[in-house]
Amino acid sequence: MDSFFDKIAELFSTPEYIDSLLHGFLLTLQISYFAILIGVALGAVIALVQVAKKSKWTIIPKFIFSIYTTVIRGTPMALQLFIMFFVIFAIKGFPSIITAIIAFGLNSAAYTAEVIRGGILSVDRGQTEAGLALGLSRFTIFTKIVAPQAIKNIIPALGNEIITVIKETAIVSMVGMYDLNMAAKDIGSGQNMASYIVPMFVAALFYLATIYFITFIVKRIEKSLRKSDMRIEE
Amino acid sequence: MDNKETDLVIKNLRKTFGKNKVLNGIDFELKEGERVVVLGPSGSGKSTFLRCINWMEEPTSGSIILDGNEVTKKNIRWVRQNIGMVFQHFNLINNMTVMENLTLAPVKLKMMKQAVAEKRAMELLRHIGLPNKANAYPASLSGGQKQRVAIIRAMMLSPEVLLFDEPTSALDPESIEDVLELIRELANRGMTIMIVTHEMSFAKEIATRIVFIDKGKIIEEGTPDEFFEHPKTERVKEFLEKIL
Numbered sequence A: 001m002d003s004f005f006d007k008i009a010e011l012f013s014t015p016e017y018i019d020s021l022l023h024g025f026l027l028t029l030q031i032s033y034f035a036i037l038i039g040v041a042l043g044a045v046i047a048l049v050q051v052a053k054k055s056k057w058t059i060i061p062k063f064i065f066s067i068y069t070t071v072i073r074g075t076p077m078a079l080q081l082f083i084m085f086f087v088i089f090a091i092k093g094f095p096s097i098i099t100a101i102i103a104f105g106l107n108s109a110a111y112t113a114e115v116i117r118g119g120i121l122s123v124d125r126g127q128t129e130a131g132l133a134l135g136l137s138r139f140t141i142f143t144k145i146v147a148p149q150a151i152k153n154i155i156p157a158l159g160n161e162i163i164t165v166i167k168e169t170a171i172v173s174m175v176g177m178y179d180l181n182m183a184a185k186d187i188g189s190g191q192n193m194a195s196y197i198v199p200m201f202v203a204a205l206f207y208l209a210t211i212y213f214i215t216f217i218v219k220r221i222e223k224s225l226r227k228s229d230m231r232i233e234e
Numbered sequence B: 001m002d003n004k005e006t007d008l009v010i011k012n013l014r015k016t017f018g019k020n021k022v023l024n025g026i027d028f029e030l031k032e033g034e035r036v037v038v039l040g041p042s043g044s045g046k047s048t049f050l051r052c053i054n055w056m057e058e059p060t061s062g063s064i065i066l067d068g069n070e071v072t073k074k075n076i077r078w079v080r081q082n083i084g085m086v087f088q089h090f091n092l093i094n095n096m097t098v099m100e101n102l103t104l105a106p107v108k109l110k111m112m113k114q115a116v117a118e119k120r121a122m123e124l125l126r127h128i129g130l131p132n133k134a135n136a137y138p139a140s141l142s143g144g145q146k147q148r149v150a151i152i153r154a155m156m157l158s159p160e161v162l163l164f165d166e167p168t169s170a171l172d173p174e175s176i177e178d179v180l181e182l183i184r185e186l187a188n189r190g191m192t193i194m195i196v197t198h199e200m201s202f203a204k205e206i207a208t209r210i211v212f213i214d215k216g217k218i219i220e221e222g223t224p225d226e227f228f229e230h231p232k233t234e235r236v237k238e239f240l241e242k243i244l
Helices: A002-013 A015-051 A059-074 A077-088 A096-121 A125-133 A138-175 A180-188 A197-229 B046-053 B076-082 B098-108 B114-127 B143-155 B173-188 B200-206 B224-229 B234-243
Strands: B006-017 B020-031 B035-039 B061-066 B083-086 B161-165 B192-196 B209-214 B217-222
Touching (some): A002 A015, A015 A180, A096 A138, A138 A197, B006 B046, B020 B046, B035 B046, B046 B161, B046 B192, B076 B083, B098 B114, B143 B173, B173 B192, B200 B224, B217 B224
Antiparallel strands (some): B006 B020, B006 B061, B209 B217
């Protein structure tokens, strides 16, 4: 046990190790952040098309998006990452962080689309009918009635998806990117500390703290959105 | 009655859901000030009939003419502003307070300014005895309170006709009377009403005309007295025997 604490002291007193960890952590956060942005934006578009009425304008996008979500959700993330790196963006000098962001963003979009679609569909049909019967436009009904209620259903599952993305970015170490996971492996390797336990333990704490923070934020948002469900007046 | 202006004319209305033919050619006229109660066994198409009038369900064929204008996709929003609807499950907007439920449509449709709408809403709320619920969310209201708010919400647009789709079917016995009392009051003020209900005694009391639907067709219609005391068809006699 003594050596464990010695190793911790060693890790935190060696500037290169700290530097490596923080660099790795920053890359993890960068990939996650932009991937989630793409995921939510593209996922929202896909979801809106999927729930839109069938018409000559939506039939082709609907078809394309349903193939898209099926393929993305039906194949491993690691394989999708490899295809992005070694097939689609196998261009010399193309920044690997962009490739990784696109790979995770496109992947997350498929899941997020399902989350948003489910959230919209779970709003009672009667809510839309109320708006229709009052002569409101489809746009008003969606923005004022359906979307605010859908968001309440979407937030918890979306929080889950964000957490998944952050953790899943660890596989970028498979294509040689220096993220938090890779940093831990590097610091623990023979040329450095020659012991994996401490750097990996510390990396785990970084992930855990990040996800704990996200969970906390999501819970706060959920709580503030739930105010109209309360049966007592405030 | 006959010299009054006709409000609503329905010709050969048909509605199918997939292979299921729900309405099989309904011809119907509604005149100003009439109170029509639509009766029929469950699955007869009476709710669908009502819901086709304001296109909650788009009719498969046939025409609906309101004040001389045929209802189409283009004028459907105008039609819905003139034909209010009250639903079985109230359908108050869950993410809005009672006040917001009442003012949303008149303000969005530019029929009233926000302040005017709120004043009108408050008057109506006071009238139904719920002024203290103005800032409450629907979740904190009882079923009967929700339905009464839903009725005044429809009244905010001053519609020509009010459709009630089983307005008391989801209520407990105590709330039913509160809701019926409000409908009765609207009736006494001359509101043109169509109502699908299972409350037979209320139907008898309030209706100027009873329409009986079975298998998607109007089988018999007449005054409550004719309908309940001297039914013409075997089908209605059989129906009345079962329920009375």
